[in-house]
Amino acid sequence: MYNAKAYSATSATSRLAATRISRRDPTEHDVQLEILFCGICHSDVHSVRNEWSDVMPTVYPIVPGHEIVGRVTRVGSAVTRYKAGDLVAVGCLVDSDGTCPHCRDGLEQFCPNLTLTFNSKDEHLGGVTYGGYSDSVVVDERFVLRVPSTLDLAGAAPLLCAGITTYSPMRHWNVGKGKKVGVIGLGGLGHMGVKFADAFGAHVVVFTTSPRKKEDALRLGADEVVVSRDADEMRKHAGSFDFILDTVSADHDLDAYVNLLRRDGNLTLVGAPAKPLGVSAFGLIMGRRSVSGSSIGGIAETQEMLDFCGAHGITADVEVIPIQKVNEAYERLLKSDVKYRFSIDMASLRSE
Structure with a gap:
């Protein structure tokens, strides 16, 4: 286990602020990545403010973010798909049971036992999972995606949800x-x-x-x-x-x-x-x-989408912000004052 820098909210009315969180050390099937950019999704705002309390009550403190692009820093001993230095991404899911009919069909997003990137039960450390408003994350290699090197990374981050x-x-x-x-x-x-x-x-x-x-x-x-x-x-x-x-x-x-x-x-x-x-x-x-x-897509389809974007030069139109402006970005998002997504440059967090 190690400490990572992050931004979290401690209640439905509090502002996001700098904090430290625990991340697991990579197991044999895990990939650890340095987060380079993280998009801001409207669901981040809903979750931080506990606006979906009837179906997905928020557990505080919450570290949101499920549009993650980063670079691999460490891999577990059994990892075969990735190596240090690879450009990768993590979307809305970080685990599923792998055995249900949905998983067998490559539709992990419908798995009854899925683990979301944030505010979901953390089977490794207890508590809940923490998302991409952080300087690093550890994820099972099955839920890590490859990012085409031709894509602008800031604009690629929102592809993982939007x-x-x-x-x-x-x-x-x-x-x-x-x-x-x-x-x-x-x-x-x-x-x-x-x-x-x-x-x-x-x-x-x-x-x-x-x-x-x-x-x-x-x-x-x-x-x-x-x-x-x-x-x-x-x-x-x-x-x-x-x-x-x-x-x-x-x-x-x-x-x-x-x-x-x-x-x-x-x-x-x-x-x-x-x-x-x-x-x-x-x-x-x-x-x-x-x-x-329709919600998102399965892991294979998400990789297909990223490859399609690489072949066609498609990214989101983004406004890149430092993490220190995330609360302002939330207010602007609610006013539709952005064309068309915010993408957080996580290098700004490393200076905290």
């Missing part, structure tokens, strides 16, 4: 050439959805409530931009979409988008509104349409 969260449902629903794809919302998730849909060769339409986002949506790869408050604009697209990715976490009208789907079209939710969203049965029945949800 990236795979949007990539996975598009792959599942066969987004590609000849498909018309909608992306609702142009934030941290939405901007990645646009980039992937464009790279897959689809015709991409962004739905936004803000006309001022049109220029940026086109820059990111959209072919069209629809202001969703404009009923005439929405009507023009009725019954024409093969797939719509809904990235919005605020309350909104699902029926307005279900009616834009063609026969057998699908709308997938990746945003997580606090309150249930209603949908008309007739909108689904009349076109054999469907509404579904």
Whole structure:
């Protein structure tokens, strides 16, 4: 066991502040890495502020962060996939049982016994796991991913959540050439959805409530931009979409988008509104349409996504900040005052 530098919150109302945490020494199957960048995900804010207490109550102190990019410093004696000096990444998962049907299918994110990167039961040291707002972490090699050397590391960090969260449902629903794809919302998730849909060769339409986002949506790869408050604009697209990715976490009208789907079209939710969203049965029945949800992806699919990003030069648009500005970043994130993700340069923590 060793001490690592980190930033943690001690209550739902406290600010994140510098601290020291315990990390396990690498076992024979573990990889230890120096964390270079860690993205800030909206779920970090929800967890720090205990806003998901009904389903995932926060245990304090909490060290958030599950969009981790780093460099290997040590490996266990049985590790075969990585060596010191390799550029690697860690996402939302650091363990699963490996034996359930989901794990056997390469869908570890659905494992009933998974271990999340932070605020999850720590089988090694007791207590809970600590995330990427730290200078180092130790993870089983099965949950370590290789980062293509061509990618900007600061921009690669959010791929471990925002990236795979949007990539996975598009792959599942066969987004590609000849498909018309909608992306609702142009934030941290939405901007990645646009980039992937464009790279897959689809015709991409962004739905936004803000006309001022049109220029940026086109820059990111959209072919069209629809202001969703404009009923005439929405009507023009009725019954024409093969797939719509809904990235919005605020309350909104699902029926307005279900009616834009063609026969057998699908709308997938990746945003997580606090309150249930209603949908008309007739909108689904009349076109054999469907509404579904998706979280992240399994480890193999996440590696596939990183390799795809390496081949196509895809990273998140990020604002790089020092760890000392993390509390300010949280406040700005809640105001959507970032294009489009924050990425923490963890070198700043080493100067603490």
